[in-house]
Amino acid sequence: MTQQGVRWTADQVLALAPDAASREAAGRLATAGPWSEVGSTDGGTVWGVCRGGGGGPYRTVVDVADASGPACTCGCPSLRYPCKHALGLLLLWAGGDGAVSEGEPPAWAERWVTGRREDAEAAAGAETAETGAAGAEAAGAEAAGAAGDPSGSVSRARDPVAARRRAERRAERITAGATELEQRLADLLRGGLAEAEQTGYAWWEETAARMVDAQAPGLASRVRELGSTASSGPDWPVRLLEECALLHLLDQGWLRRDRLPEDLAATVRTRVGLSATADGPAVRDQWLILAQYDSVDARLTTRRVWLYGTETGRTALLLSYGAAGRAPELTLPVGLSLDAELSTYPGGGRRRAALGKRFAPPAPVEIRPKGVTPSQALARYGRALRDDPWLESVPVTLEQVVPVPDGDSWQLADASGETALPLTPAFGNRAGLWRLVALSGGVPVQVFGECGHRGFTPLTAWPAGPGQAVSLN
Known part of the structure; x- marks a missing residue:
């Protein structure tokens, strides 16, 4: 609710x-x-009391008008956020059939909403004060350095020489x-890919551990993916060779980064x-919330949120993380728009961004992103690979496409039926x-x-x- x-x-x-x-439990x-x-x-x-089967009733409150995004509280012990009770209450409210009528909130709901909003205002004030204090401290340190003050007033954490x-x-x-990884890959390919099938996963895990020791978690992650590719089904040697080539390219890119x-x-x-x-500079726009989905591994839950600037036409990606078993706190409703500032991270394409100041809660919008044809989508991915050869996919909106079966799989064909993209x-x-x-x-x-290529x-x-x-998640 934004209007x-x-x-x-x-x-x-x-x-x-x-x-x-x-989602199933909320239904x-x-x-x-x-x-x-x-x-x-x-x-x-929105508030309500849900009759629980394991110790309820549970008092549930959802604040959907907060500029920082929807937030909720519930008396249930669930570690998921939002929990099934908050989602179920919102579904009941979204139905609009009179089951949730407007009125004055009870004291327990009013206390939570008021307290949360006061805390948010206090936190925003503290952040502003901290930013001002940090700026004053930096200015004072710079002035002291200019005056030849040897007292070392800049802390080690902020000492640029120590950081460098x-x-x-x-x-x-x-x-x-x-360098070690290059040697290991050369030994692997010299012995033949058939040997990779015999070594088992332990060799890959040990190699990944070596990359963790080298403080290169990105290399470690790719090595683990190689381990899961070996003996993973038909044509696995082809896929393994392709991934080894990409890893070799990344190694060489790092070793020759000064020339790039x-x-x-x-x-x-x-x-x-x-x-x-x-x-990147902060860009304010009405950002249409295109999609949100999670990927989970044994250690981390990663949430991806795609946004589209209705004025700038830019597509941006927000990433947030939660420990294993816990969902990230950043939650934005798909289909609404967010009046906010985004700042981009460095790198090819500069799609990843950080969410800055939010000026209003998510609001309905009639605008849709501009679309392209399937052939234009493939061309866009090809161009993106020049900036980032390790890119798995690019965000694309397809205009006027129809899902059609293609043997045992499906594809999206344009309205003319001349071009299509496999799903x-x-x-x-x-x-x-x-x-x-x-x-x-x-x-x-x-x-x-x-x-992407898949x-x-x-x-x-x-x-x-x-x-x-x-x-469609």
């Missing part, structure tokens, strides 16, 4: 879910039966690791695992495929997704006529 009295759609609510199990709670004391305000607060030395030492370790253009050198630094800061095999096993097919019904639709992965779609965005 007074405007409710979200069910798809926008479900896009907040941290996983498929939460079972989207009826009036389990709920009591439900209500909402025109200002963006630490960076140089880490670069030396990464260089040693990349600055943007490509920044991409190489990021790919080997060096962190960077969002040094990635992983998407063919998702329920989102049938949502896309049902939305189209044989009629061309607009689809946003990721286009095909096209749809993430969000819009109907041919007027209508809200439909998340």
Whole structure:
């Protein structure tokens, strides 16, 4: 809710879910039966008490009008965020059938919302004060240095000389690791790929551990992927050779980084695992929230949020992380727009960005991203590879395409039927495929997704006529 009295759609609510199990559980709670004391305000607060099966009832409150994004609290012990009760309550509210009427919130809901907003204002004030103090401290230190003050008033953490030395030492370790990795790859290829099948995963894991010791987590991650590629199915030697070539290219890029253009050198630094800061200028826009999805491994949950600037026409990626078993806190509803500032990170394409100041809560918008044909999408990916040869995919909106079967798989064909993009095999096993097919019904639709060497992965779609965005995750 960003304009007074405007409710979200069910798809926008479900896009907040941290996983498929939460979406399924929320659907079972989207009826009036389990709920009591439900209500909402025109200002963006929804509350209710859910009858729980394991120790309830649970008091649930959702603040959907906060500029920092929707937030919730619930008495349940779930580690997922938002929990199934918050999602179920929002689905009940989004239904708009009178099950959640407007009124004055109870004291327990009012206390939480008021306290949260006061804390947010205090935090914003403290951040402003801290920024001012840091600037004053830096100015004072600079003045002291100019006056020849030898007292060392700049702390070690902010000492640029010490920081440069630490960076140089880490670069030396990464260089040693990349050199060792080159030798290991050469030994592997000299012995033949058949030997990779016999060595088992232990060799790859030991090599990855060596890259971790060299402080190159990006190299370690790629080595582990190589280990999972060996003996992974038909044509695995071809895929393994391709991935070895890309890893060799990354090694050589690091070892010769001083000879590369600055943007490509920044991409190489990021790919080997060096962190960077969002040094691009802050750009304010109405950012359409195109898609949000999570990828999970044993140690980390990574959330990707794609945004489209309705005025600048730029597409940006926000990344947020959560420890294993916990969803990241950044949650933005697909299909709404966010009035905010973004700053880009260095590297080819400069798509990754950091979310800066937010000026209003997410709001409905009628604008859709500009679309291209399947052939133009492939050309865009090809151009992007010049800036980042290790790029898996690029964000693309396809205009006027129809999902059609292609043997045992599916593809998105343009309205003329002359060109098409195959869907990635992983998407063919998702329920989102049938949502896309049902939305189209044989009629061309607009689809946003990721286009890469494995095909096209749809993430969000819009109907041919007027209508809200439909998340396909």
